[in-house]
Amino acid sequence: DFSVQATISWLLSEIFGVQNVSIVAEEDIQTISKDESASLLEDVVNTVNESLAFASKYGLQSPETTLGSTEILEAIARCNSTGGPRGRYWVLDPVDGTLGFVRGDQYAVALALIEDGKVVLGVLGCPNYPVKTEWLNYHYQHHQTAPQSSVTTPDTGGKGCVLYAKRGSGEAWLQSLIDGEKMLEWPNHAKLIRVSSIDDPALATLCEPVERANSNHSFTAGLAHSVGLRKQPLRVHSMVKYAAIARGDAEIFMKFARSGYKEKIWDHAAGVVIVEEAGGVVTDAGGDPLDFSKGVYLEGLDRGIIACSGLPLHHKFIAAVYASWDSSNL
Secondary structure (H helix, E strand, O other): OHHHHHHHHHHHHHHHOHHHOOEEEOOOOOOOOOHHHHHHHHHHHHHHHHHHOOHHHHOOOOOOOOOOHHHHHHHHHOOEOOOOOOOEEEEEEEEEOHHHHHOOOOOEEEEEEEEOOEEEEEEEEEOOOOOOHHHHHHHHHHHHHOOHHHOOOOOHHHOOEEEEEEOOOOOEEEEEOOOOOOOOOOOOOOEEEOOOOOOOHHHOOEEEOOOOOOEOHHHHHHHHHHHOOOOOOEEOOOOHHHHHHHHOOOOEEEEOEOOOOOOEHHHOHHHHHHHHHOOOEEEEOOOOOOOOOOOOEOOOOOOOEEEEOOHHHHHHHHHHHHHHHHHOOO
């Protein structure tokens, strides 16, 4: 997390100028700057420099000299914006889905640009999300039965991907991660992606969180059954769930947080704009757009979040929430 945050903060500052970059991000320097964290800081410094050495492959400028701990801490500390309804700021989740990352499963690096409280640009890096959908099924099924160390993807050259979208373009794009000595040359085999056209609940796939810590699986399962979903859900870590909807690998993603948990903007901003520009719909459970203008948290969220591949499915789930909410024990 620290290394990714430092790398992205440094790159954005180099490209746009330190004075022009404001970032809302998950990590601060309180832990890493303590004396007892010296070895952690050293690892972060090494990782950042190793990563930035490859910047030229992506058309970016590498540091003229090796960055030291002071520069790394400054880069992390610059991510101190609290967001809000005015101005331009980036929203970063350096590693979304830490458990997925540790397990060698799905995780995402998520970056969004917000202007006056509205998400205008979203990028999702999904290092373990295969470019080809059938490889996702292979990985998912294999991961349930195989030892962690033996989980592989059929072709590592297509192992991961990046998704991105600009608000109002009506386009969402996907491209594979660069491997070996290849250079990023736009459009670099990027392809347009669209949400699934399935609107029959019996044929739709629900994408849900793997862990139960911050979400109510039982309510989600009951809601899915009441609407008529019959297929086995696709369980993946992190904002890769938004990628699955945008790519057409699944049709529905719902999250109803347990009492006391507040959704953070960096867990949703990038994914929301990508799904919407790919043709999907994302709202709270009351049918209203998510409000990213209130600071770090999605304040005023009505019960939960529902992302769908299209309006027909979305309407059915919103109606089901209203019909079943009072009888639930959420």
